[in-house]
Amino acid sequence: LIGLFEQLESVNDFVNDVMPLTKDMFDATLEKMDELEKKGVFKLLKEGEGMADKALMAYTSGDLEAPEKISLFRLLRELNQPEVKRTLYVLFSVLKTLGSQPTNQSIKNKGVKP
Template sequence: MEEIKVNQQIESINKKLDVILEEIELQRRHRREMEDLKDDLLRVGKDIYDTAIVELEQVHDQVSTKEILHLGKYLLRNVSTINRSVEQLESLKDFLTDVSPLVRESIMDFMQKLDEYDKKGYFEFAKELSNVTDNIVTSFSKEDVKNLGDNIVTILNTVKNLTQPDMLHTINNALNVYKQLDIVVSKDVSIFKLMKELNTPEVKRGLGFAIQFLKNIANPETNNHMENKPLNKSIN
């Protein structure tokens, strides 16, 4: 009976020894890993240190230790600002991600519109218009442009008067009358026939209108006073 107890105790001791040996092995393995890590860190740290020495050697005349410390303190004081900046960058990234499809669609629509304009001939028209502009520029001198600028008010007033409804109506009527004229002049026109025609009311009114029109054109003061006013004078 006692022998059984002794064997059980020995077995229990062996189990505990196995656990202790496993723990020792784990500790040894952990120590080996830490030593390997330390060696790796030392090598990396040495490389970083050597690289830092070389790089700092190139800028030691421009940078001092005091400035580096000041920069470190400045960064520490503005950690919250840096965090907000990073958050804003993240928000900007999210915004660009969301807006990219819209921008892509807008670009496609723009390209389609350009293609439509090209098919309609807008670009060819612009090209020819550029040629027209070149012809205008090469056909007029600097003095011509200066004179145009000096007389632009008169030109605009003339265009304004020509585009008045009553003036356009009169011009249109004159053109219609001209198109409908069917005048046949006899070859043997005598002075007596001309004198007879001059006595007709129609010819008198026409001559009177022509004479009064020429007088008004030849008199600048009359033109200034009669601008935008109907002609009421008649010739007796």
């Protein structure tokens, strides 16, 4: 019985020691999540999830087979569709944002031009 009380006291001491650490980690996590929320990261992820769901619903397993031969003129005609234009705009906006980020120093050191 005394051993049980000693173990209980040890657990209590452990909890008292760990609580300040977990509180600091929890506070730091909340601050980072708040920062990401203000930047719009979560909104972007939610929209990306919706776009992925729509893309999956649009295709059946048969649609994922090898496409027929497509001529250059047909491809150009497809580029004129509003859905394709919107998708390309979003894609190029993302690429532009990624390209405007500062380059990695290790890439500069290897002589790779951005």
